[in-house]
Amino acid sequence: MTDWVIETHNLTKIYQMGNIEVRALDGIDIQIERGSVISIMGPSGSGKSTLMNLLGCLDRPTGGDYILDGIHVGKMKDDELADVRNRKVGFVFQSFNLLPRQTSMANVELPMRYAGIIKGRREKAAQALQAVGLADRMTHKPTELSGGQQQRVAIARALVNDPAIIMADEPTGNLDSKSGKEIMELILNLNKTKGTTIIIVTHDPVVAEQTQRIIRLIDGKVLAEDGIA
Numbered sequence: 001m002t003d004w005v006i007e008t009h010n011l012t013k014i015y016q017m018g019n020i021e022v023r024a025l026d027g028i029d030i031q032i033e034r035g036s037v038i039s040i041m042g043p044s045g046s047g048k049s050t051l052m053n054l055l056g057c058l059d060r061p062t063g064g065d066y067i068l069d070g071i072h073v074g075k076m077k078d079d080e081l082a083d084v085r086n087r088k089v090g091f092v093f094q095s096f097n098l099l100p101r102q103t104s105m106a107n108v109e110l111p112m113r114y115a116g117i118i119k120g121r122r123e124k125a126a127q128a129l130q131a132v133g134l135a136d137r138m139t140h141k142p143t144e145l146s147g148g149q150q151q152r153v154a155i156a157r158a159l160v161n162d163p164a165i166i167m168a169d170e171p172t173g174n175l176d177s178k179s180g181k182e183i184m185e186l187i188l189n190l191n192k193t194k195g196t197t198i199i200i201v202t203h204d205p206v207v208a209e210q211t212q213r214i215i216r217l218i219d220g221k222v223l224a225e226d227g228i229a
Contacts, residue, residue, distance in 0.1 A: 042217035057085035090158030148179030
C-alpha cells in the first residue's frame with residue numbers, strides 16, 4: 001500500500017472579486033508519496049501559488065479535502081492550522097525571509113520557539129546548520145552571508161522541526177547559477193539522506209527536471225503529470 005504524505009480530493013479555492021467569482025483552484029486531485037521529490041509548474045495565474053499556500057497550511061480550501069500526513073486539515077480553525085503548519089511543514093522561499101538582525105542560529109531556532117520547544121533547541125539548530133554546511137557561520141547575520149549561504153540558513157530553518165514536507169518556492173530564483181546548482185544539490189541530498197518529502201514550486205525547467213514528478217497546472221486544474229525519475 002502506497003504511503004501518501006499528501007492527498008487532495010476535488011480541492012477548490014474560490015476568490016470573490018466584487019461580482020466576479022475567480023476559481024483559483026478547480027478540482028485538484030493529487031497524491032504525493034512520502035519521501036518523494038516533486039515540482040509544481042505552470043504559467044502565471046495557473047494556481048501554483050494558491051496550491052502551495054493550501055498544501056503548506058497557509059490558507060484553507062473553499063471545498064474538497066486535504067489530508068496532510070494523515071491529518072484532515074481542510075476544515076481546521078486558524079490556531080489549529082498554525083499548529084499543524086509549524087509541526088508538519090518547513091518553508092524555503094525565493095527571498096529567504098530571514099530576520100536581518102538575528103544570527104543564523106537565532107533564525108534557525110525560530111520554528112522551535114513557535115512550537116514551544118526549549119530543551120535542546122540550540123543543539124538542534126546547530127545540527128541543522130552543520131547539515132547544510134554552515135558550521136562556521138552560526139553567529140553571522142544575513143547581511144554577512146552570501147545569497148547562497150542565506151538560502152542554506154533558510155533550509156536549515158525548514159528542517160529543524162523534522163517536518164513531513166518541505167515546501168520550496170522558487171528556491172534558486174534569487175541566486176546565481178553556481179549557487180542555484182549548489183542549493184538544488186543540497187535539497188536533493190537532504191531527500192536522499194533524510195527521506196524528507198520535497199515540493200518545489202518553480203518556473204525553471206532545469207530545476208523541475210531534477211525532480212521525480214512534475215505536476216503541471218493551468219487555469220486551476222492539473223494539466224498533466226510527468227514522471228522524470
